[in-house]
Amino acid sequence: YPFSNTEGDSAVQSVPKLDTPKMYKVILLNDDYTPMDFVVLVLRRFFAKTEEQATQIMLDVHKKGAGVAGVFSLEIAEMKVMQVNQFAQLNQNPLKSTLEEEP
């Protein structure tokens, strides 16, 4: 099974991965209206960033259009996206986050 192969090397999948769960980036997207301070607050509240870390990530998103808020298992990443998007909407800001599978 892991290394036995009667079909030739093209059929070998090596050791099955039992211990490498996929990880997902939570991406923050830039927009023209969400205040910079609100983005910093989101990064502190939902991603446990310091003021300095949060400011750096916010400026990165502002300048480049998108940036990584954090990397999590699928279930945690999905929860972060829901929390961020709901908190933004509640405060009438267009800020959005999305998921991206880690390479």
Ligand code: NFA
């Ligand atoms: N571009 C927004 C502004 O100039 C700030 C912002 C940064 C929004 C990061 C969303 C994400 N007020």
